[in-house]
Amino acid sequence: MHNCCQPIYPVAGIRTIEHAVMPTAQPPLMERAGRASAEEAVRLMIDRPGPLLIACGPGNNGGDGFVMARHFMQAGREVVVAFASNPDQLPVDAHKAYTAWTDAGGQTLSDLPAPPPGGWALVVDALFGIGLRRPIEGRYADWIRSLNALPGPRMSIDVPSGLCADTGRVLGIAFEATHTVTFIALKPGQLTLDGPDHCGEIVLKRLDLDANGQLPAQGWEVCTKLFMHALHPRKLNTHKGNFGDAVIVGGAPGMCGAALLAGRAALRVGAGRVFVGLLDDRGPAVDQVQPELMIRRAEHALADGNAIAIGPGLGRDAAASALLERALHSSATLVLDADALNLLGSDPRLAQQAREREAPMVLTPHPGEAARLLGISTDEIQADRLKSALALARHFDSHVVLKGCGSFIARPDGQWRINRTGNPGMASAGMGDVLTGLLGGLLAQGLNMDDAVAAGVHLHGAAADLLLTRGIGPIGMGAAELPDAVRQILNQWVATPHPPGRGGPAHP
Numbered sequence: 001m002h003n004c005c006q007p008i009y010p011v012a013g014i015r016t017i018e019h020a021v022m023p024t025a026q027p028p029l030m031e032r033a034g035r036a037s038a039e040e041a042v043r044l045m046i047d048r049p050g051p052l053l054i055a056c057g058p059g060n061n062g063g064d065g066f067v068m069a070r071h072f073m074q075a076g077r078e079v080v081v082a083f084a085s086n087p088d089q090l091p092v093d094a095h096k097a098y099t100a101w102t103d104a105g106g107q108t109l110s111d112l113p114a115p116p117p118g119g120w121a122l123v124v125d126a127l128f129g130i131g132l133r134r135p136i137e138g139r140y141a142d143w144i145r146s147l148n149a150l151p152g153p154r155m156s157i158d159v160p161s162g163l164c165a166d167t168g169r170v171l172g173i174a175f176e177a178t179h180t181v182t183f184i185a186l187k188p189g190q191l192t193l194d195g196p197d198h199c200g201e202i203v204l205k206r207l208d209l210d211a212n213g214q215l216p217a218q219g220w221e222v223c224t225k226l227f228m229h230a231l232h233p234r235k236l237n238t239h240k241g242n243f244g245d246a247v248i249v250g251g252a253p254g255m256c257g258a259a260l261l262a263g264r265a266a267l268r269v270g271a272g273r274v275f276v277g278l279l280d281d282r283g284p285a286v287d288q289v290q291p292e293l294m295i296r297r298a299e300h301a302l303a304d305g306n307a308i309a310i311g312p313g314l315g316r317d318a319a320a321s322a323l324l325e326r327a328l329h330s331s332a333t334l335v336l337d338a339d340a341l342n343l344l345g346s347d348p349r350l351a352q353q354a355r356e357r358e359a360p361m362v363l364t365p366h367p368g369e370a371a372r373l374l375g376i377s378t379d380e381i382q383a384d385r386l387k388s389a390l391a392l393a394r395h396f397d398s399h400v401v402l403k404g405c406g407s408f409i410a411r412p413d414g415q416w417r418i419n420r421t422g423n424p425g426m427a428s429a430g431m432g433d434v435l436t437g438l439l440g441g442l443l444a445q446g447l448n449m450d451d452a453v454a455a456g457v458h459l460h461g462a463a464a465d466l467l468l469t470r471g472i473g474p475i476g477m478g479a480a481e482l483p484d485a486v487r488q489i490l491n492q493w494v495a496t497p498h499p500p501g502r503g504g505p506a507h508p
């Protein structure tokens, strides 16, 4: 299940919500969580006879596991519970759940048992949830390694053990779930970095709580609902002047392709006219694949657009730097990518101009570019992608898209989004240039920054997902294949039925 536009809370937010509702919650939250886990497990075990294995840890995540175990035992199903800790050290709620399990006749094993001859119907990870505090080692690491080696479905309760719920980092080792049942709200670490690889399919169980009603969320997932209001079916009486002029600036010697890819994407997302300004004097005069692009010298293109996307293949020499400075001083809406970001990272004067700029602007760094912009290492960026994206948005007082698995969109006011479309086929050269072009094309059409960024990032991933369904990729998916898929999806989103009585195409 993937509900639309879900709020996302870091652990601190989940704790705040829990503390607000726990004292009066009836049935208690752990009871709800264990039952919700059992419901989901039933779905996963259809046609899978045999016992299920639940590995319980030393905190309340283990408590959820005991509640779940009790439900299955009471339903007549064979359950094996492995529990390596001391019951007396369990927190209060988990201790109650443990006692209810043993009172109902349940037992625990202090070691992981060998699988039964037919294998486990389901392996459940209730070792650690949002309370993980340090890297997993020793016995728990051995357990997780063994559990990961078992065939069949593997379900995590709340968060895969070993995965940091805030950042998506693996602390030591992490359980590799095929399914994760998570409670109250989504957590950022499930949706970015190593989170998606370890969570598998995520099923949200709200436990009858309205998280956003308890604590207004700062973070949300991106879904079409966010921006559909800004994508209008085209009226019959329109012309190219209604859809804006996008300018792409880049394409230094040897890198013209980057600017052309961005230009093609801007066209396919519907910009009225697209100008591509190349730095390479010997670059192509026309794009044979997309002759609609108006190619000119970079310094002549800058004046042409209401939205300028600068950076794809820009290079970092003095000419590139001068172009960036001109773009920063223009009143156009700006998209800064690739070498435009690298120039900002290496030239404090340009960075200052970017910070002081008043017209809307979005920066679209990958983690390496983000590192150069903040003057830290790529590992430090990735260690907390959300924090990094928010720091950049604040620093430049503009929107930021931190690309990668689970791209973050951050706003200077501290609000953020995570995009969930996309796939590993996008880990190839030129994909960033396509995103830059999409954003330039949408901004040229007059979408505001929030709508353009959400729509562009979501479309970008959705187009790659569409290619996958056609058997294109993930291995070998090419950036040049994306723009046509973007066009298809965008038109599906805004499909206009022909008005009654009128057949044929809307435009001559």
Ligand SMILES: NC(=O)C1=CN([C@@H]2O[C@H](COP(=O)(O)OP(=O)(O)OC[C@H]3O[C@@H](n4cnc5c(N)ncnc54)[C@H](O)[C@@H]3O)[C@@H](O)[C@H]2O)[C@@H](O)CC1
Pocket: 018, 022, 029, 030, 031, 033, 034, 057, 058, 059, 060, 061, 062, 063, 064, 091, 093, 127, 128, 129, 130, 131, 132, 133, 134, 135, 136, 137, 140, 157, 158, 159, 183
């Ligand atoms: N508090 C509540 O009311 C609810 C909690 N729920 C469950 O409780 C979980 C959170 O419970 P907790 O806060 O007890 O946290 P966890 O159960 O995630 O883990 C905390 C325990 O693990 C230990 N620990 C942390 N990292 C470790 C490591 N690397 N190696 C060894 N031990 C480590 C801690 O010392 C503590 O004993 C949620 O993820 C959810 O599954 C749900 O039942 C919903 C309600």
Ligand SMILES: [K+]
Pocket: 061, 125, 126, 127, 128, 129, 156, 157, 158, 159, 160, 161
């Ligand atoms: K878990």
